[in-house]
Amino acid sequence: MGSATTSDNTLDMGDRINKIISDYKKAIQKNHLQLRHLTTNELSKLMERLCQEISPDTLELFRNEHFNDDNNTADNTTQELEKFYEWMPKYLTEQDLKLEVIIRSKQEQQQNLSVVTQALLNQNEQIFQQIQAQPQQLTQMLTWQQQQQANNQNAQSINNFNQNSPQIDQSDKQKDYFDTLVKLASTTILLWTMVALSPNHFRFSEPVKNFAVCLYVLGGKQVYEFVRLNLYGSIPTLATVGHLIKNSDTTFSEAKFHFESLRRFHLHFGFCSEDTTGVIRKVEYESKTNSFVGFATPIDHGAPLSQFYRADTFNDSKTIYD
Structure with missing residues (x-):
């Protein structure tokens, strides 16, 4: 809408300028004169009207600086036009210098913005690399703990070889508990990695999708939304879960x-x-x-x-x- 209005104003100004020039050409032709035979006064009036149409603020600024509106004699008019011809190049030069300063300032701001943006991208890349390194370290630690647990269980089995079955059941419970702890830690690492990613880079693995469907089926909509909002980006949205359920063979x-x-x-x-x-x-x-x-x-x-x-x-x- 704004561009259409600007285009209409530009066309209207062009029409007005063409009309001013054509009126003067008709007046010259009517008096059997040529363009080179224009008097200084006629040419000055033509230039004044063109300046009034193109930039009335500039013409008004010139009059306020050099003349008073009370004296409008013919001599003052001629003097005003002569001074106007001298003043206009200086004014345009000053405006060009100001515009050059503004453009240079904008370029410096753009360069500073590019530097800051690149620094932020580098910082995000370092953070992402650190986050990727943490799951590997945690996985190695869990593997080592699992090996230690297996060694301890073997030693305990040798020491308790002659004991009754309830103690063996207790060892099985401890093993199940440790396996559950390992799975919970792995899920936590995966969820933390998803939280650190950008919303445009969310990619959910099949275990996360299955967990989301189970959470929605067993917990309901309110429980699912509570978990999703408090662990942003860790599980898919309700629309994605509905799509998964619809495409499965359990519908x-x-x-x-x-x-x-x-x-x-x-x-x-x-x-x-x-x-x-x-x-x-x-x-x-x-x-x-x-x-x-x-x-x-x-x-x-x-x-x-x-x-x-x-x-x-x-x-x-x-x-x-x-």
Whole structure:
């Protein structure tokens, strides 16, 4: 909008200047004169009008510095024009010098800004290298501790070879506890690395994605948002989690049972969720299966038929609703 207004003003000024020059040319042609036969007074008036159109502030500044508005005689007018011709080059030279100083100052500021930006980039690179080095050191320390724990367990097994099984169970519990501690430390290192990265560089590994899905399923939306906001950048957003769940084979569809999952997952815990059956029947189109859900599904040998109301054409949809 601003550029369009500036363009219109430029065109209007150009039209006004062309009109001033054409008026004087017509006046010259009307009097059977040529441009080289212009008198000094006529040429001065033409230049004054052009300056008034192009830069009225400059003309007003000149008049305020050299003349009073009370004396407007012909001699004063001629004297004013002569002084104006002498004053204008000096004024333009001063303006050029000021503009050169401003441009030089802007260039110095730009150079200083480039130096500061480069210093910040170098500092960020050093910080990132230090963060990358810390997980390696922690991993080496955890590996050494795990080896020490294994050596201690071997020594304890030799010393307690003749002891009963409850003590062996206690050793197994300690081993499980240490393995859990190692996994927790590895996850913490991974989360810390994600926090240190820029939001545009977030890349989540498969264990982090699986952890995010489990946290959302078991904890719910509020728990997930609480963890994500307090550990910024450590886990994906809710939209990403929903996309992961949607693209997995664990999504539920109407009249479809996942009995094969019982053989794949050997869980020792049972989970139940809130009943989401609608009180009022609502027919919806499921794009993933290209079928309508919400109708009363027919029964075949005691089991409902999956994707029974599949619609490939508009006539199929009309038949289903009729």
